[in-house]
Amino acid sequence: MNSMNNVTTIKELVTKKITVLKEEVIDQYQVSFEVKKDDVHHLLSVLKQAGWRQLSYLSAVDWIEDNEFELVYIVFNWEKPVHIQIRCRIDRNAPTMDTILPIYPGAKYYEREAHEFFGIAFPGNDSHEKQLILENWDDIPPLRKDFDPKAYSDARFPKREYSNDHVEMNGQKESKQAKREERRTHILDLIKGGKK
Amino acid sequence: MMINILIGFGVALFGFVLQTSLGGINRKIIGRLQKRYGPKWYQEFLDIFKLLSKRAISHGWLFDFGVIMALGGIIATATFMPVTNSIVAFPNYDNFFIFVYLIAVGMLGMAMSASGSGNPYASIGVMRALTTMLAYEVPFMIVILTIIKLTGTSSITGIAEFQQLAGNNWFMIALPLGFIVSFMALMGMLGKKPFETYIAPAEIASGPMVEYGGKQLGMLFIMHEITVFIEVSLFVHLFLGGAENILIFLLKYAAVYTLVNLISNVYGRFKIDQVVKFFYKWPLLLAIVQAVIAVYLGWVI
Amino acid sequence: MKSTKFSELTQEQIDRKWWEIGDFFRRNSLWMLMYCTGCCAIELPPAMTSAYDMERLGMGPMATPRQADVLLVTGYLSLKTLRRLIYTYEQMSEPKYIVGFGSCTINGGIYHDSHAVINQLDRYIPVDVYVAGCMPNTESVMNGFVDLMTLIKNKQANGWIKYKENNDWYKQNQKEALGEVKIKDEFHE
Known part of the structure; x- marks a missing residue:
């Protein structure tokens, strides 16, 4: 009951400040809001002041049919047991997203990872183009859907070459x-x- | 003179063979404790000869020279070691302080060579080894000086014979607190588990030995076995009344080393600051209390 | 002087005899360096502890590549770990052996179509023994070690000699998969 209260207060907090395109309550511990690209920084700083101090993860999803990338910021509160996902869609052809380093300094490596695997640029993060996991990569970013x-x-x-008897495609x-x-x-x- | 030197090298060889076999037997004992079958009793010999048969990589002349210096220094120390009352290579030179000085040559060689490898883990290991030495040496030396004050001699055989003449009244019983303190110091000296800080395989990748492989590591293993022989037999002579014949020596030696091993295998590992704090707290206090009781009050059983 | 029995042996035969003696020690005291890249590493704890007790064969874990004899590659190798594996292998002192665990090192296993995982380990470094299975059970792991000992006895565990003799071929393969083999990453500058 208490945690459902948490979810409703979060909803109020978010909808009061900005326009939410789509919201989804996954369960009593997880809420997801889809917002516009420009609202992300404002929303994240609001949430950080409200107690969601930790950026748990920054991930990306490749929606190739819509020609869009979806960035997912997952923030975590140490007092209230609710994860909040902030989703935003960005253009797939020239993917750029301003860095959130001033709000969450821990995003440095997540942004580098997202740049490496999806090719999303993060202006403001000086080191986002340095290689992190893939060393000397020479192809398109590997987690894009058009990469085979x-x-x-x-x-x-x-x-390794086997005789065809043992291979079954x-x-x-x-x-x-x-x-x-x-x-x-x-x-x-x-x-x-x-x-x- | 020649015959003395030969006896000395004989003692060093004896120490190596004794300690290496006992080390293997102890590995078996520990294996049985952990419900394992355990290795062969001569496993340590196999390990050392295998290392000597491998090809080695050099990291510069300081690295190689330090290893030879360490091994030579330790063998030279072992030549002075009395085994029984009569088997002494250099009679009148088996002074306690000779061991203190000569063992430093071997340790210095090892430290030099390890630093010569240029690996940061080796430097950390050497630094920790020296810190641990500073920690255990203070209480240990207080106890030893008490013994020297009581017996009036610093010769190892002299101290052993003093205990035997007093009717097998070993310093282990006469100075119980001192015995406990120096047993802890012995565990620190041997680098056994609670004080294993400077080897710490999972933490600093075996410390000073990090860059050694092949022949150099084999030489260091031989050096380590002889060092353990020197330290444990010093303990036997100082606290367990020495030995009239070689059988008694073997018995006492095996008892002390096995006890150390059994205790060490139920412990975890201290951090370096914990080691120093530990040795400067209880062992130092007990050692001072023991010295006051024995020297000023004269309460010796 | 001329006709003593020992001097009839050529230098080569004497070396051979020494090598055989050395092989006896080497196969009875194999020190492992565990490069736990994948899930097969979970089979090592039961092999080491009281259930199977590796130490009775004289095997034991070692802390650094310099001290070890056997390199255990337990599982899949991504490009980044392959690079580190090559560094590690080249640091070991000779003679050195490699045991590859699981189907990932043999043919890529379930990661055969990944962009980041290599498929055949023995193209990049020489492997003496493969332990098949996904993952191999502990009996087959122990059996693999006994096989390695037999190979050393029969002088067939000569992967390190192959690596020296065919170094160009191995380096070429490494270069094809990795680009540059030695690179500087930001954490080791």
Whole structure:
């Protein structure tokens, strides 16, 4: 009962300050708000003052059909047991999002990670372009939906060769195979042509 | 003179063989404690000879020279060690202070070589080893000086014979507090578990030994075994009344070393500041109390 | 002087004899360096503790690459860990052996189509023994170690010699997968 109260107070707090595009109560410990890109900083600073002091995670989702990235900021309160997710959509073609370093300094490495895996730029975070996990990466960011990990892996890492008796491919689809071939040649070209 | 030197090297070799076999047996005992089968009793020999058969990487001449200096210094120290009352390589030179000075040569060589490797973990390990030494040396020396004051001699065989003449009244019984203090100091000296701070394999990757591999590590292992031999037999001579014959020596030696090992295997590891605080608190206090009781009040059983 | 029995042996034969003696010690005292990259590492605690007791074979964990003889690669290797594995392997003192655990080191396992995980470990560093399974159970892990001892006895555990002789091939493969092998990251500057 108490925690449901928490959720309603959070709703009041958020809706009073800014316009919420979509809200979702996942359970009594998690609430999700979708807001406009420009409202994120304001909302985060409001929440930080209200006690959500910790940025638990900054993640991204690739909605390739809508041609948009969705950034998910998860903040956590040490007094009230509620996680709040702040979601916002940004353009996929030129993904940029102002950094939240002044509000949550811990976002430094999450932003670097998001830049590395999705190619989202964070102006204001000086080190967002430094490599963190992938070293010497030479392709499009790997967690984008149009990246084909299988083709990359086939081109880059040689497979152990077995006789065909033991290998069973389930449902070889022609179209996907052709696409993979295309990407493989593309990657091989990249390797031959040197670093970008 | 030549025969004395030969006896001395014989003592060092004896110490190496004794300690290495006893170390293997102790590993087996610990294995049985933990409901394991345990390694072979000669496992430590296999380890050392395996290391000597491997190829080694050098990190500069200081690194190599330090290892040789450590091994040489420790062997030289071991030559002075009396085994029984009669087996003494250099009679009249088995003074306690000779061991204190000579063992420093080996330790210095090890510290030099470890610092020569350039690894920060090695420097941390050496620093911690020296800090631990500072910690246990103070209470230990107070107890030893008490013994020297009581017996009037600083010769190891002299002290052992003093205890035997007094009707097997060992200093272990005569100075019970001092015995407890120096047993703790012995555990610190041997680098056993609660005071294992300077080796700490999971924390600073075995400290000073971090960059050694192959032959150099094998030499350090031999050096370590002989060091343990020196320290434990010093303890046997000072507190357990020495030995009339070699059998008694083996018995007492094995008892002390096994006890140390059993105690060490039920403990976790102190942090370095905890080690220093521990040694400067209770052992130091007990040592001073023991010295006052024994020297000024004369209450010696 | 001429016809003593010892001097009839050539230098090569004498070296061989010494090597055989050394092999006896090496196979009875294998010190492991555990590079716990993946889930197969969970099979090592039961192998070390009272259930299977690795120490009776003379094996034990070691703290640094310099001291160790066997490198255990337990599980999948991403590009970043492969780079560190190569650094580690090259630091070990010879003779050195590698045991690869699980299907990930053999053919990529369930990560065969990942962009970050290599598929065949023995293209990048020489592997002496593979322990198959996803994950291998503890009996097969112990069996793998006994196999390694037999290989050392029969002089077949010569992966480190292969690495020296075919160094160009290995370096070429490493370069294909990793780009530059030695890089400076910001945490070790």
